Amino acid sequence: MRRRDFIVGTSGLVVGLSAGWFGREWALRPRPRRAGTRLGADAWTTIEGLEHTDALADPVMDAMAGTADPLSVLERGLVKRLGIGPDLEPGDFADRLSAAIRQDFKDRRFCKGTPWLASELECQVAALRRLKYGSAAPVAAMEPEAYAEGTIVEVVDWGQRETEVDTPFNVQSDGHSGIWIKAKGAPPWLRVEIGGEQVSANVSENVITTGLYGDLQGRVLSREGEYPIALIDEMSRVRQPLGVFVVRPRTPRLVREDGTVSKVYCPIEDWGPRSAQVGSPANPQPGGREAFWIKTACAPSNARVFLGQSELRTTVSLGLITASVPTSLLAAAGSFPVELHDRDSGETVFVGMYELGAASPEPPRP
Amino acid sequence: MILDLAHRGDGLPGECDVCILGGGPAGIVAALEVARRRPDWSVVLLEGGGFSMPPPGELDAYVGGSTGEHPYPLAGSRLRFLGGTSNHWGGWCRPLDEEDFATRSWVPLSGWPLSAAELAPWYERAATWCEIGSTEYAQAPLSQALGASILPIEDSSLLCHKYFRFSPPTRFGRRYRDELEQAPNLQVMLHSNAVRLDWDGERVSAVQVARADGGKAMIRAKQVVVALGGIETTRFLLANAGSAPDSSGLASPMLGRCFADHFGRTPAAAILPEKLQYARSDHPSGAIMPVLALRPEAQESLGTGDFCLTLVPQATPGNLSSDYANNRALGFRDGGYWRYRLQFIFEPSPNPDSRIVLTDERDRFGVPRLRLDWRIRPSDFRAGVASLREIGAELGSLGLGRLRVFDESEYAAQMPGLGLHHMGSARMAGNSEGGVVDPQCRVHGTENLHVASSAVFPAFGFSNPTLTIVALAARLAAQLAPDPTAQVAGRTG
Numbered sequence: 001m002r003r004r005d006f007i008v009g010t011s012g013l014v015v016g017l018s019a020g021w022f023g024r025e026w027a028l029r030p031r032p033r034r035a036g037t038r039l040g041a042d043a044w045t046t047i048e049g050l051e052h053t054d055a056l057a058d059p060v061m062d063a064m065a066g067t068a069d070p071l072s073v074l075e076r077g078l079v080k081r082l083g084i085g086p087d088l089e090p091g092d093f094a095d096r097l098s099a100a101i102r103q104d105f106k107d108r109r110f111c112k113g114t115p116w117l118a119s120e121l122e123c124q125v126a127a128l129r130r131l132k133y134g135s136a137a138p139v140a141a142m143e144p145e146a147y148a149e150g151t152i153v154e155v156v157d158w159g160q161r162e163t164e165v166d167t168p169f170n171v172q173s174d175g176h177s178g179i180w181i182k183a184k185g186a187p188p189w190l191r192v193e194i195g196g197e198q199v200s201a202n203v204s205e206n207v208i209t210t211g212l213y214g215d216l217q218g219r220v221l222s223r224e225g226e227y228p229i230a231l232i233d234e235m236s237r238v239r240q241p242l243g244v245f246v247v248r249p250r251t252p253r254l255v256r257e258d259g260t261v262s263k264v265y266c267p268i269e270d271w272g273p274r275s276a277q278v279g280s281p282a283n284p285q286p287g288g289r290e291a292f293w294i295k296t297a298c299a300p301s302n303a304r305v306f307l308g309q310s311e312l313r314t315t316v317s318l319g320l321i322t323a324s325v326p327t328s329l330l331a332a333a334g335s336f337p338v339e340l341h342d343r344d345s346g347e348t349v350f351v352g353m354y355e356l357g358a359a360s361p362e363p364p365r366p
Numbered sequence: 367m368i369l370d371l372a373h374r375g376d377g378l379p380g381e382c383d384v385c386i387l388g389g390g391p392a393g394i395v396a397a398l399e400v401a402r403r404r405p406d407w408s409v410v411l412l413e414g415g416g417f418s419m420p421p422p423g424e425l426d427a428y429v430g431g432s433t434g435e436h437p438y439p440l441a442g443s444r445l446r447f448l449g450g451t452s453n454h455w456g457g458w459c460r461p462l463d464e465e466d467f468a469t470r471s472w473v474p475l476s477g478w479p480l481s482a483a484e485l486a487p488w489y490e491r492a493a494t495w496c497e498i499g500s501t502e503y504a505q506a507p508l509s510q511a512l513g514a515s516i517l518p519i520e521d522s523s524l525l526c527h528k529y530f531r532f533s534p535p536t537r538f539g540r541r542y543r544d545e546l547e548q549a550p551n552l553q554v555m556l557h558s559n560a561v562r563l564d565w566d567g568e569r570v571s572a573v574q575v576a577r578a579d580g581g582k583a584m585i586r587a588k589q590v591v592v593a594l595g596g597i598e599t600t601r602f603l604l605a606n607a608g609s610a611p612d613s614s615g616l617a618s619p620m621l622g623r624c625f626a627d628h629f630g631r632t633p634a635a636a637i638l639p640e641k642l643q644y645a646r647s648d649h650p651s652g653a654i655m656p657v658l659a660l661r662p663e664a665q666e667s668l669g670t671g672d673f674c675l676t677l678v679p680q681a682t683p684g685n686l687s688s689d690y691a692n693n694r695a696l697g698f699r700d701g702g703y704w705r706y707r708l709q710f711i712f713e714p715s716p717n718p719d720s721r722i723v724l725t726d727e728r729d730r731f732g733v734p735r736l737r738l739d740w741r742i743r744p745s746d747f748r749a750g751v752a753s754l755r756e757i758g759a760e761l762g763s764l765g766l767g768r769l770r771v772f773d774e775s776e777y778a779a780q781m782p783g784l785g786l787h788h789m790g791s792a793r794m795a796g797n798s799e800g801g802v803v804d805p806q807c808r809v810h811g812t813e814n815l816h817v818a819s820s821a822v823f824p825a826f827g828f829s830n831p832t833l834t835i836v837a838l839a840a841r842l843a844a845q846l847a848p849d850p851t852a853q854v855a856g857r858t859g
Contacts, residue, residue, distance in 0.1 A: 052690040094695035098765075101697035105762030108755075116686060117758030117769045122696050188645040189679030189704070198681065205646055205653065234681065235640050235704055 039075055039084065043093040044132070053126035054136050059113030060127035071131040074124055081121060097125065147239035152190065152231050155242060156182040160301070162246035162318065165224050168217065170301045171344060177217055181208040181231075181242070189235055194245065195220055195227035224249050251297040254349060264345045266297040268352075271338070275355040278333050281325070290325035292338065294351060300342040307354060308336040333358040368547050370416060371577045372557035378575055378583045379553060382410040384846060385573055385587035387560040387602070389413030390450020391832055392818035392839040393593035394538045395495050398545055399843030401552040407847065408551055410585060412558040412575060414594075415447030417539070427601070427729040427736070434720075434739040436781055438627075440597065443786040448556065449539025450595055451786070457535025458655075458830040459498050460528070461489045461837075463672055465662040466713075466827035472669040474743075475624065475716035476825045479796045479805040488837035495836050496533040497541075499652030503529050508654055515643040516656050517766060524664040524753075524760055528674060530655040532646065533832075561731050563590070563606045568614070569813045576731040589846050593818040593839065596788025600625070600722045600821050601736045603792055603802065603809075615792075615802035615810035622723055624716040624790040625740060626826055630783030632709050633751045633774075635680060637688050638767035640704035644676040657711075659828070660753060668756060670749040671713030672827045677706040684770065691767065699765040708754075708769070711785070711828045712747050722791050742782070748774075787831045792821035807842045818842050 039047075064070040078084075082096045104110075104119030111123035129136075158181040163169045170178040179192075184206050192201045192210040201210040208231075212220050220227055226244040233240075254262040271294040273282030281290035292305060292312070297319060305312045305323035312323035321340070338351040369377040383404070386397045389411055397411040428440040445453045462482070469477030493501045502508070509516060509527050519525050546554050555575075562574035564584070572586045592599050603616055610616035646655045657674040665672060684705060690696075691703030714720075720741040724734035751771065758769035795801025798810035803822050809815040818839040820831040 046695050050693050050695065052687040053693070053696075055685040097695045098697045102763045102765060105697075105759045108759055110755075110759075115770045115772065117755060117762065117771065119697070119762060125696070185648070187641070188643055189641075189681075191681055200681065203645065205648070235679070235702070 039079060040088060040093070042088075042090045043084070046094045046097070047125060047129050048133050050125065050129050051136055053122075053129055055126075056111065056114060056116065056118050056123045057126035057130040059111055060123045061130065062113060064127070071128065074128040074131070077124060078121075078128065097121070147232065147237050150238040150240060152233045152236070152238050152240045153183040153186040155231075155240075156184075158182065158229075158242055161243065162248060163221065164248050164298060165250045166221055167250065167298065168212075168221065170211075172211065175217075176211045176213045177221075178209060178211040179229075179245070181210070182206065183208055186231075187233060187235070189233070191232040191234065193228070193230040193232050193239070198232060220245070221247060223247065253298075256349075262347055262349060264298075264300045264303075264342055264347050265340065265349045266299065268349070269295040269297070271295065271351050273354075274352060275357065276330070277357045278330060278359040280359065281330060285324060288327045288330075290330055292321075292323045292325065292354075294321040294323075294340070295319060296321065299340065300344060300347075302344050303340050303342045305351075306337075306339045306341055311341075330356065332356070367552070368543070368554040368556065370556040372416065372579070376583075378555055378558065378585055379408070379410060380584070381408075381586040382553075383407035383587070384409045384589045384591065385585055386411045386591045386593055386818075387573065388450065388592065388594035388598070388819075389415075389448045389539065389554065389556075390445075390593060390595055391452045391495075391536075391538045392835050393450070393591070394542055394546065395492075395836050395839040396591050396593060396818050396843045396846075397552055397554075398542060398549065399840050400847045401549045403843065403847040405551055409549075409553070410587070411546070411552065411554045412560050412573070412585075413448050413554060413556050414559040415445075416556045417448055419453075420446050427598075427733070429735065431725075431736050432738050432740070434741055436740060436742075438738050438740045439784070439786070440736075440738060443784075443788070444595065444597065447539065448543070448554075449537050452536060452538040452832070455533070455535045455537075455832060456830075457496075457533035459493070459496055459531045459533055459833040460503060460829045461485075462827040462829050462834055463528070463662075465665065466672055466825055466829075470666070470671075472666065472749075473671050473713075473715050473825065475718075478824050479794055485834070485837055485841070488841040489833065491840045492833050492836035493531075495536070495840065496833060497536045498531045498533055498833075500531065502651060503531070505529070508649065509656070511649055512643075512647060512654075512656060514639075515641065515647070517638065517642065517658070519658075520764075524660055524668075524756055525658050526661045527656045528659045530657065530830075532653045532655070559731050559733075560592075560594075560602065561605075561733050563609065563815070565609055565611065567813075568611050568811060570815045587814075589814045589816065591816045591818050591842065591846070596625075596791065596819055596821040597722065597736070597738070599817060599819040600791040601724065601733070603817075604722070604724050604736075605733050611811055613798065613811040614815075615798045615804075615812070618798045618800075618802045618810065620718070620793055620795070620800060621802050622791050623718040623721045624793055624824075625720045625722050625738060625788070626714040626716065626790040626823075627740065628711050628785035628787050628826065628828060628830075629714065629742060629747075630709055630711050630785075631747055631777050631780075632678075632707050633747070633772050633777050634708040634754050635684055635770045635772070636677065636706045636708055636761075636767055637686065637691050637703050638677065638706055638761070639699070640688070640702040642677050642679075642704070642706070644678070664753075664756075668749065668753040670753050671715060671746060673710055673712045673750045674828045675708050675710045678709055680705045680707050686768070686770070697762065697765050698767075703767065709783075710747070710750060712750055713826050713828050714746050715743055716790055716793065716825060717741055717743050720790075744778075747778075785830065787820060787826075789820040789823045789826055789831060792817055792819065793824040794822045795824060806845055807838060816842055816846070 101119045101122050109120040111118040168177045172178045186203045188203045224247045229242045231240040251266050254265045254267045276282040283291045285291045304314045314323045336354045341348045386393045401409045431440045432438040445451050464482040467478040467482045557578045559576045561576045563570045564572040570590045572584045607616040659674045688703045688705045691698045727735045761767050792802040
């Protein structure tokens with residue numbers, strides 16, 4: 001007997017024992033198997049090595065409920081379909097199975113009873129595997145330790161990096177607090193981990209946006225502390241730490257003269273410039289513009305500075321608000337109120353009066 | 367020159383050669399093209415808003431205006447200020463496909479009365495207006511450049527790759543403001559709302575304009591172009607249908623019908639080779655974005671419209687792990703695989719029951735408010751979803767992956783994703799029975815009333831409409847002002 005024949009014959013015996021198809025006498029006396037009725041050891045090794053097939057086994061198992069000896073039925077069907085005979089070389093089984101499954105797709109022989117467009121044969125093989133070797137491991141999300149730390153993309157900057165307890169920031173239309181990450185060429189499947197929890201990311205050419213979505217916002221903002229932030233490339237199994245997002249204790253809010261307490265503003269600590277002359281900004285910027293600065297521990301990220309009725313181009317950063325005054329607003333002398341207005345909350349806070357004096361007469365030329 | 371009638375009520379000129387209603391991309395392009403071509407003509411561009419987002423009160427025309435199976439964000443999708451909806455445009459550009467112009471027996475009411483070839487030179491011009499670096503959309507060179515980041519699609523496949531390009535995006539009001547201000551023969555009037563057309567036989571003799579302060583004025587014009595956006599154009603034409611000639615396109619039974627928007631759904635998931643990037647990608651000719659689509663012959667054999675789909679990497683595992691594809695014996699290729707969601711952008715078929723009508727209520731300028739009953743034909747997405755069976759068969763036979771098609775109950779009841787592309791409700795056709803405007807975008811049965819808007823699209827493909835809107839506006843301007851002595855080539859302002 002050639003070695004290959006022996007292996008095939010032995011394999012048939014093992015199948016027979018496990019399934020209880022053959023009498024004990026048969027089992028103890030291996031015989032050359034008949035061509036085209038049993039899978040060989042190489043085939044069973046291949047089938048046993050198949051992974052994550054359970055989802056596709058279910059529809060066949062369901063359909064065969066009540067069938068006597070389904071394993072045998074499936075085995076015979078597979079042997080017949082693949083045309084397996086005694087001349088099958090080791091390794092041929094996998095190739096024949098692969099080609100037959102692809103042919104199933106060409107012939108539109110789909111597996112019934114699953115939303116997956118799978119081949120009829122692959123579902124049968126999945127069921128055969130289940131019957132022979134039991135369930136495969138269930139599908140699960142990757143464990144954190146499965147990631148190697150490394151660089152996914154070069155991050156230029158990111159923010160916002162901190163806030164106060166119970167203070168949403170960079171609030172987006174659906175209510176989540178937005179975090180931006182400047183990085184060019186990030187893969188579109190990138191995700192972000194905030195405080196150990198993965199959240200989705202919107203990747204564009206130069207920036208990644210993410211944030212505190214849903215319940216995560218409440219969990220993070222309700223408790224002061226440091227929350228690690230990292231980029232996750234699940235495909236490459238790489239985790240890239242960025243730093244920590246800090247939730248600080250809440251600073252006391254501004255109390256107005258009438259005793260009401262602001263929900264969004266902290267007290268104004270200082271601001272300036274408070275006066276200038278027409279045509280001569282006290283804090284001159286390129287193009288002749290004036291620039292206001294307002295020190296305050298907190299302010300809504302969408303707050304805007306108003307000079308009189310004019311909204312100014314405003315930048316809100318941690319502890320400091322700056323705003324730029326176009327020269328057209330510096331053309332006439334007068335006293336102008338400086339206010340902060342937040343569209344989201346509707347709250348306005350008076351900062352102070354900006355006194356714009358008449359221009360000094362030009363000294364006579366010599 | 368730009369005048370704001372909110373500040374100066376008496377600035378409206380009494381007459382002009384060409385009066386363009388609406389300062390969005392179509393209106394601005396039409397105005398500047400005509401002004402450049404005919405320095406001896408006077409051009410007036412009327413814009414209902416100002417330089418920036420109007421207060422909510424100015425959008426009262428859309429109050430309670432949406433009915434139908436899905437609420438449509440009428441006010442949210444209209445931007446009533448200079449630059450129009452280019453002010454929130456994402457910049458996605460691609461021409462309509464050749465098959466989108468054809469009459470397709472399996473797509474009801476499909477077919478443009480002009481060919482892709484007729485519009486081709488105007489797409490070139492539109493690309494310059496929209497500041498796109500290249501007009502190359504051919505599959506082969508772009509697919510070659512993207513290499514393994516897209517599916518390896520053979521010529522024999524049902525599928526092909528199509529490409530979007532990107533405008534910066536051009537905010538037409540800001541980008542072309544200097545030229546609008548400086549063109550000596552062009553006057554832009556802000557806060558000037560066209561409310562009525564006066565007729566002299568088959569000619570529009572004058573346009574009545576309402577100012578923000580409630581005052582009204584008339585401007586006489588030799589040619590009038592309505593470029594108010596897909597929804598406002600239709601409302602304006604409907605509001606003026608009563609006084610229009612009986613045989614004109616404003617009396618067409620199709621006016622207000624066939625309103626459409628590109629809509630998106632996610633009816634399937636897939637296991638496919640890993641690291642596919644159906645996202646905006648760098649390319650030497652400018653950013654491109656690949657999408658998968660059916661070849662025209664496959665659209666015909668499968669009875670689907672011209673849809674596209676993108677693959678979105680999916681974080682959460684389904685009941686079949688992407689590691690399943692490591693089983694080479696099950697027909698998969700070498701290499702890693704990943705899980706994706708399949709996001710479709712469907713081509714809506716023109717549906718006469720999807721319509722804009724006027725109500726008895728009037729807005730602050732006295733123009734009837736509208737009601738939109740937006741409808742999607744279920745067949746528009748069912749045929750596309752059904753084609754997944756063939757796509758899945760092909761992918762499986764090539765060892766590229768597996769598809770999972772969701773049950774319709776899992777996605778069809780949800781609000782579909784919207785393109786906010788207002789198309790079709792003043793459609794182009796060969797006669798006024800079939801549509802409102804002729805292939806030259808002139809309202810049927812009129813001598814001097816024209817439409818520059820996606821409202822004239824008679825069929826829709828899946829491409830974002832701005833590039834086609836601009837191409838049609840530039841083409842219309844050339845028809846209105848055909849003087850060849852003007853400097854045209856290469857100038858875009």
